[in-house]
Amino acid sequence: MNIKEKNKSQSEKCKTKYLDTSNNDLFNINAKFPKCINIDICDICNYDCVFCPSSKFIEKGGFMDGKLVVRLIGEAFDLGAREICFHLSGEPLINEKLEDYIKYAKEVGYTYIFMTTNGFLANIERMKKIIDAGMNSIRFSLNSLEKKYKTIHGAGDFNKVIENINDLINYKKESNKEFIMGVSIVKTKYTNDDCEILKEQFKEQVDDITIFEVKDEAGQCELNRELYLDSEDGIGVVNKIPCPIPFNSAYVTREGFLTICCADKKNYLAVANLNECTLEEAWNCDEMMSFREKMLNGKIKGTLCYNCIYGKEEEVFPIVDKYSSNYISCDYNKDRLERIEQLKVFDKIK
Amino acid sequence: MEDKEYFEKRKIEYFDIQKKITPDFPKNMLLELSNICNHSCIFCANSKSTRKKSYISFDFAKRILEEAYDLGTREVGFYSTGEPLVNKDLEEYVKIAKVIGYEYIYITTNGALLNEDRAKSLIDAGIDSIKFSINAGTRESYAITHGKDEFEKVVGNLKNLFDYRRDNKKNFKIFISCILTRYTNNEKSLILNELSPYTDDVVFLNCKNQCGVMYEVNKYLTIEEDVKEENNICPLPFNKLHITCEGYLTACCADFQNYLIVSDLNNETLKNAWNGEVFKGLRRKHIENKLEGTLCYNCVNNVNSDIKPLNDEISIEYDAKMFDKTEEIIKRIKNFK
Numbered sequence: 001m002n003i004k005e006k007n008k009s010q011s012e013k014c015k016t017k018y019l020d021t022s023n024n025d026l027f028n029i030n031a032k033f034p035k036c037i038n039i040d041i042c043d044i045c046n047y048d049c050v051f052c053p054s055s056k057f058i059e060k061g062g063f064m065d066g067k068l069v070v071r072l073i074g075e076a077f078d079l080g081a082r083e084i085c086f087h088l089s090g091e092p093l094i095n096e097k098l099e100d101y102i103k104y105a106k107e108v109g110y111t112y113i114f115m116t117t118n119g120f121l122a123n124i125e126r127m128k129k130i131i132d133a134g135m136n137s138i139r140f141s142l143n144s145l146e147k148k149y150k151t152i153h154g155a156g157d158f159n160k161v162i163e164n165i166n167d168l169i170n171y172k173k174e175s176n177k178e179f180i181m182g183v184s185i186v187k188t189k190y191t192n193d194d195c196e197i198l199k200e201q202f203k204e205q206v207d208d209i210t211i212f213e214v215k216d217e218a219g220q221c222e223l224n225r226e227l228y229l230d231s232e233d234g235i236g237v238v239n240k241i242p243c244p245i246p247f248n249s250a251y252v253t254r255e256g257f258l259t260i261c262c263a264d265k266k267n268y269l270a271v272a273n274l275n276e277c278t279l280e281e282a283w284n285c286d287e288m289m290s291f292r293e294k295m296l297n298g299k300i301k302g303t304l305c306y307n308c309i310y311g312k313e314e315e316v317f318p319i320v321d322k323y324s325s326n327y328i329s330c331d332y333n334k335d336r337l338e339r340i341e342q343l344k345v346f347d348k349i350k
Numbered sequence: 351m352e353d354k355e356y357f358e359k360r361k362i363e364y365f366d367i368q369k370k371i372t373p374d375f376p377k378n379m380l381l382e383l384s385n386i387c388n389h390s391c392i393f394c395a396n397s398k399s400t401r402k403k404s405y406i407s408f409d410f411a412k413r414i415l416e417e418a419y420d421l422g423t424r425e426v427g428f429y430s431t432g433e434p435l436v437n438k439d440l441e442e443y444v445k446i447a448k449v450i451g452y453e454y455i456y457i458t459t460n461g462a463l464l465n466e467d468r469a470k471s472l473i474d475a476g477i478d479s480i481k482f483s484i485n486a487g488t489r490e491s492y493a494i495t496h497g498k499d500e501f502e503k504v505v506g507n508l509k510n511l512f513d514y515r516r517d518n519k520k521n522f523k524i525f526i527s528c529i530l531t532r533y534t535n536n537e538k539s540l541i542l543n544e545l546s547p548y549t550d551d552v553v554f555l556n557c558k559n560q561c562g563v564m565y566e567v568n569k570y571l572t573i574e575e576d577v578k579e580e581n582n583i584c585p586l587p588f589n590k591l592h593i594t595c596e597g598y599l600t601a602c603c604a605d606f607q608n609y610l611i612v613s614d615l616n617n618e619t620l621k622n623a624w625n626g627e628v629f630k631g632l633r634r635k636h637i638e639n640k641l642e643g644t645l646c647y648n649c650v651n652n653v654n655s656d657i658k659p660l661n662d663e664i665s666i667e668y669d670a671k672m673f674d675k676t677e678e679i680i681k682r683i684k685n686f687k
Contacts, residue, residue: 067639070369074638107371108634 023248029292031247033079033283036112038262039072040064040088042095043254047118048154049143050339051186051224053217054089055154056332057265057325063095064254068275072252073105075279081250083112088251088262093121099133106134116141116184120156124167131179139182139210140165144194151342152191169205182208188227190343218263219307219314223336227343235311241298243309246291250283257323258282260291261304268304268316270323287319369588369637371630375421375621379591380603381411382430383437389460390497391485392682393529393571395563396431397497398675399606401666405437406595410616414593415447417620423591425454430592430603435463441475448476458483458527460496461504469511479523482508484545485530487537494685495534505545512548526552531571533686561604562649562657566676570683584650587633591624598664599623601632602645607666607673609645609659628660 025032044061045054073084084105086092092115102113114137115130127138142161144151149158165183172181183202187195199209213232216224238245246260253259257270258279264270271291272282282288291303300306304316318324384405390397415426426447428434434457437443447455456479464472464480472480484504486492492501512524526549528541538554546552557571558564586592587601593615594600594608601610612632613623623629632644641647645657659665 071638071640074634074640104369104371104637 026244026247027242027296028247029289029296030284031292033076033081033280034248034250035081036083036085037072037076037081037250037252038085038088039069039076039252040090040254041069041086041092041098041101043088043090044094045089045091045118046094046120047091047156049118049141049186050152050154050336050343051188051214051217051221051227053220053265056221056329057327058089059327059329061090062254063097064256066097066100068256069097069101070104072274072279073101073108073110076250077105077108077110079280079283082110083114084110085114087115088253089265090254091118091121093117093126099129102130102133102135112136114180115139118142118153118156119161119164122161122164122168124164124171127164127168128171131177135179137180137182138168139184139208141184141186142198143186143188144191145197148191148194148343148346151339151346152188154339165202180208181206182210184210184212186212186214187229188214188343189229190227190347192229216311216313217265218261218304219312219316220263220265220304221336222313223333223340226340233311235309239309239311241300241309242295243305246288246295250279258288260288260319261308263308264304266304266318266325267323268318271319273323291319371633371637372625373588373633375423375624376589376591377423378425378427378589379414379418379423379593380427380430381414381443381593382406382432382595383411383428383434383440383443385430385432385595386436387431387433387460388436388462388498389433389500391483391529392495392497392679393485393531393557393560393564393567395560395604395606395675397678398673399431399666400668400673401607402596404595405439407597408439408442410597411443412446414615414620415443415450415452418591419450419452421621421624424452425456426452427456427458429457429459430594431606432595433460433463435459435468441471444472444475444477454478456481456523460484460500461507462498462500464507464511466510466514469507469514473514473520473522477522479525480511481525481527482549483529484508484526484541485528486534487540487544491534491537491686494682495531497682508545508548524549527555528552529555529557530573531557531567532573533571533683535573559649559652561602562645562647563604563606563673564675565648565652565654566674566679568652570676570679584636584646587629587636587646591620599629601629601660602649605645607659607668608661609657609665611659611661611664614664632660 042063043058048055086098086101092098105113113135115135116139119140143153146158168181183206185195185198195211202209213229214224214227216222251259251262252274253267253270256274257267258272258274259267260269260271271287272285274282294300302317306312307314307316385401386403387396428440428443434440444455455477458481461482486495489501493499526545541552556573557567559567586603592600592603597614597616598608598611599613599615600608601612612629613626615623635641635644641650643658648654648657654670659667
């Protein structure tokens, strides 16, 4: 297998690991700690993508305390994690300590460190630091061509991002450094063509291109339905019971909550506060256990998972009230409606 | 640089230390020639330590000096939990270190044994710095603090050393360090006025739990207004070598019961010990703030909780209740006026 194929299969593996149920022991309320952990070192984003729920539910955002980050890097490793990602709801390059965390995780012994970035801050000087620190995989989230770029992403600069991606492609060729480069695209009905063009442009340049069809984020972004492709059914990526995520994935929010799913932006699936307990305690806490049991029995009505798995928008409730967030941006829907109108206009001009 | 600047620099390094599980090999080493001390300072754990009293093996010390130098160490202090002058071979070690190429060779001593002959031979051997540990400003409080009525003798040795340096145009440093308790805090100016003219600098330090082994000072000796520093990060496991007279690599300069031994250097190279799993594990605990159960936890948090040694075959385990100098302290402080 040549490097490109090897990289590709690694990336494929990563993409589909949430759906991987090949492990016979997986569906067990005492599931063993996952091989991979996501730690949100900052939940601030310099972008505000049209389909993204972050700005709807995160009022201000901030940085995770560095002491908590290093503690979690260590605890997760000791529990068996070997893959790590330093974001969840934010743009990782906003945190200037990212390189330090990567270096530390590498020293502790993680074998695979990965990230996705919108690429605006990914100038080549920064990326060299990130790679030298030990990053194994960098994916650029690029969701349209120049014309619709600001409408889709809410900010940024298409040409600058393309320049950053090309610089990194060249650096990879020249330096012979072994890291995986990918592009991911969230496809909407207004960016179908963009998606095809981007795919064509980058397919020979990067190791992997991932296309996601836009979803309504477990019912949290109902206006995303306006962006659905005609073929879209609205059902989550994982569309069966039991969903493997509560058994094979660990996510820590910027505030330090262990949450069951990466889609959870209101901490409705937060089960424990890691500022007050260890990761091991959190992974095995009563709330987590009883949720896994509910998932195994299919009794998930009233939880965020229900809306995700069945493609609904019913009222759902947090697992632990005190961890959940009540904030909802009052401008979010208005802004989204405006942007969707703009996208329609773009299509008419064409 | 074992002077004030050095202390200031160290303070800064305290907070922006490059936290690495496998840091670069240290520039600085403390090589403990003996754990014996002829004094018994009121705030020091030496007198209650149950570690076997011994001297370092000559061949071992020589090997370590060479090995460390080859790995990049350039400064060596010949002491740790004991008084260096009780080892008659001190001068030999200084000479060897000089020949190997060490750039800064120093000791901290109570100075009581530093008579003119000894001073001369040390200087001829090539010592770069002698720091007197003088922890009181009067004969009376010195006797209570050090447990020996040798203030005048020590001050005499200091003055003679200073004169000798001046008269012979020698080029080594003379310092005083002074650990203050609530009973001697007001003697600071005495030391500054009377003794500092015979030194290049005086450093005052407030009495502390001595790296976790002297918790009892909190009740009886520490200076009240001395507030506990939060988030105390220790740089020692990351940037300094500490080698005990038994031949162990430890993570601390005040490891009186060998609770932080990371390797037996009689059976392992210095390089492997520095990069070994035990040391790496301790450094991870420091970085991740998960020191519970180690001596470092008691030091950093100034508590006296139950702890375990890193290596229970080598350590001298103690019972926190027995390992206590309170009675001795109470007895002595009654004599302070």
